[in-house]
Amino acid sequence: MRTSVITSAVVAALVGFGGTLALIVAAAQAVGATPAQTASGVIGLCLSMAATSAWLGWRHRMPILAAWSTPGAALVAGSHGLTAGTAVGAFLVAGALILVTAAVKPLGALVQRLPVAIAAAMLAGVLFRFCTSVFPAAQADPLLVLPLIAIFLVARRINPFGAVLSVLVIGVALAFMLGRVGPLPGPLQAPVVELIVPRFDIEALVGVAVPLFIVTMASQNLPGFAVLQAAGYTPPTQSILAVTGLASLVTAPFGSLTSNLAAITASICTGPDTHPDPAKRWPASLFYALSYLVLAAGGASLVALIAALPPGLVATFAGLALLAPLVGALGTAMGDVAMRFPAVLTLAVTSSGVSLLGVGSAFWGLMAGLAALGIERAGRRAA
Numbered sequence: 001m002r003t004s005v006i007t008s009a010v011v012a013a014l015v016g017f018g019g020t021l022a023l024i025v026a027a028a029q030a031v032g033a034t035p036a037q038t039a040s041g042v043i044g045l046c047l048s049m050a051a052t053s054a055w056l057g058w059r060h061r062m063p064i065l066a067a068w069s070t071p072g073a074a075l076v077a078g079s080h081g082l083t084a085g086t087a088v089g090a091f092l093v094a095g096a097l098i099l100v101t102a103a104v105k106p107l108g109a110l111v112q113r114l115p116v117a118i119a120a121a122m123l124a125g126v127l128f129r130f131c132t133s134v135f136p137a138a139q140a141d142p143l144l145v146l147p148l149i150a151i152f153l154v155a156r157r158i159n160p161f162g163a164v165l166s167v168l169v170i171g172v173a174l175a176f177m178l179g180r181v182g183p184l185p186g187p188l189q190a191p192v193v194e195l196i197v198p199r200f201d202i203e204a205l206v207g208v209a210v211p212l213f214i215v216t217m218a219s220q221n222l223p224g225f226a227v228l229q230a231a232g233y234t235p236p237t238q239s240i241l242a243v244t245g246l247a248s249l250v251t252a253p254f255g256s257l258t259s260n261l262a263a264i265t266a267s268i269c270t271g272p273d274t275h276p277d278p279a280k281r282w283p284a285s286l287f288y289a290l291s292y293l294v295l296a297a298g299g300a301s302l303v304a305l306i307a308a309l310p311p312g313l314v315a316t317f318a319g320l321a322l323l324a325p326l327v328g329a330l331g332t333a334m335g336d337v338a339m340r341f342p343a344v345l346t347l348a349v350t351s352s353g354v355s356l357l358g359v360g361s362a363f364w365g366l367m368a369g370l371a372a373l374g375i376e377r378a379g380r381r382a383a
Contacts, residue, residue, distance in 0.1 A: 002275055009284040012065060012268040013291035017046075018165050020070045023130075023318045024257065025303055027077040031087040033196075033255060039303040040194040041255030046296035048247040048259045050289040056243055057285020062233050063269040065288050066244060067262035071215040074322060075126050075362055076257070078353065079208055084255060085199035086208075092198055093209035094216065094258050095248025101217070102241035117339035118346050118369040119218035120332035122211065125350025125365050127326040134319035137312040144171075144178055145316045152320045164321045171313050172305075180310040193254045211362035216260050219329070224261030231270035232278050235261075342373040 021042070028038035045068045052066040072094075076087060138145040148171050156163035175181050221241065228235040240261050247259045268274070269284040295302075333343040350365030 002280075004274055005281065005284050006287045008269045008274040009287035010291050012262075012265045012284075013049075013288050013295065015165060015268070016049075016065075016067050016262065016265040017292070017295050018168050020068070020073065020318075020321060021302065022168075022309075022314045023070065023073045023077065023321065024068070026314060026318060027073040027257065028084075028255065030077045030079065031082040031084050033084045033087075035304065036192075036194050037084055037196060037255045040192065040196075041257065042303050043193055043296050044251035044254030044256030045259070046292045048251045048256060050292040050296070052243050052247045052259060053285045053292070054289035056236075056240060057282050057289075060236050060239065061279070061282045062228065062235070063231075063266070063274065063281040063284045064228070064235075064240065065262040065266045065269060065285060066247070066259055067220065067265060068256075069212065069216045069220055069258045069260050070322070071123050071126060071219045071325065072212045072258050074130055074318075075212055075215060076208065077318075078126060078129055080353075082204055082208065083199065084196050086201040086204040088196045088252055088255060089198040089200040090204050090209040090212060091252035091256070091258060092249060093200070093205055094212040095245050095252055097209070097213040097245075098216065098221075098241055098248060098258070098260070099245030102238045102245055114214065114218065115339060115342075115370075115373060116218070117333050117336050117343045118366065118373065119214060120329045121343035121346035121369060122350050122362055122366050123215050123219050124326055124329035124333055125347045126211075126215065126362055127322045127329060128347070128351040129353065130315075130322050131319045131326050133315045137315045137319075141180070141310065141312040144174060144180060144310065145312055147174065148313075148316055149320070164317075167317055167320055171317060172309065175309055175313050180313070182308040182310075195253050196255050198253065207363050211366065212258060214366065215362075216258050219325070220260040220263055223263035224266055227263055227266045227270060231267075233270070339373070342369045342376065345369055345372050 024042060024045070025038055028041055033041065049066045049068070053064065056062075056064040056066070076082065082090075134145070134149065138149065148167050151170055152163050152167050155166040221244075224240075225235045225237060244259045244261065248256075251259065269281060269288065274284055275281045333347065334340055346365045346369030348365075349368045350361050352361055354361045354364060
């Protein structure tokens with residue numbers, strides 16, 4: 001076996017984990033999760049990534065990698081009025097919807113018929129608030145944040161995958177040098193999961209669960225299928241959705257976000273750099289899974305370290321990590337001239353953060369965009 005199969009898998013795991021861990025912690029803090037519950041959610045996610053990737057890769061002999069929903073974490077972190085219980089209820093419903101999509105082909109076809117520009121605009125609206133939070137953080141603590149922005153801009157020209165990790169490593173070191181770090185965690189803590197009783201609140205289900213399902217499908221699963229297709233594979237769509245949907249249901253009570261197919265990080269393991277023979281790349285899934293088992297062992301201590309970092313650093317790290325997904329979402333949303341007005345309306349409503357009837361802005365942005373698109377199409381037919 002080539003060493004590149006192992007190194008590609010390890011790098012993919014580190015990029016996926018380190019690139020968005022701060023956002024997962026921010027989402028947990030937004031719903032009022034305790035440190036123990038936050039660590040439990042991260043450990044559950046790591047175990048889910050390990051189990052689903054290993055099974056799917058071995059079963060289908062393809063380099064199939066699972067990931068957590070980064071846009072979903074941004075959606076939860078930007079929501080208001082959630083508790084740990086209502087968030088778990090929303091995670092369960094989103095996981096159930098993914099599982100139903102795998103079982104009911106017409107539902108999968110309906111999801112695929114959702115205008116891509118509208119879904120991308122909703123995602124862009126969710127991400128926009130996090131990306132802009134970098135600049136208030138720079139104003140509040142320029143000595144910490146401004147060097148990290150410069151490092152990120154230079155590093156991404158060399159290696160886009162390594163830029164976010166560079167900011168994390170250098171940012172933590174700089175925070176220590178400037179005395180910005182709070183009390184540090186003690187010795188390495190054993191991985192322990194904590195069950196959270198779900199609460200099924202209708203406002204959370206409409207405002208979080210449904211948008212979470214849509215952004216997970218539109219911005220994670222569908223691009224993930226495209227990555228596999230571009231590498232010459234025929235992705236087992238129903239199997240992937242069934243396995244990740246089931247894993248989401250199992251880990252949701254631990255406080256874990258939705259599991260889904262990896263997209264950006266998957267490209268690290270699907271190309272010829274991993275192995276010239278496409279049929280021999282699938283073991284990368286097994287080493288990727290092993291990497292996540294190692295990360296699960298240190299999950300509690302890593303979460304405690306993130307919590308000890310200054311808020312400005314966490315905001316900067318999350319905002320810079322989401323810039324690339326924001327660029328992609330905006331490009332997709334504005335690519336079709338005929339869809340630009342509904343897409344911009346979706347973006348404006350979603351990024352406003354407005355909450356009506358207790359339902360978050362992501363849902364209302366989606367509804368506004370679909371309504372505008374429907375009116376425009378009706379007008380064209382009448383003409």
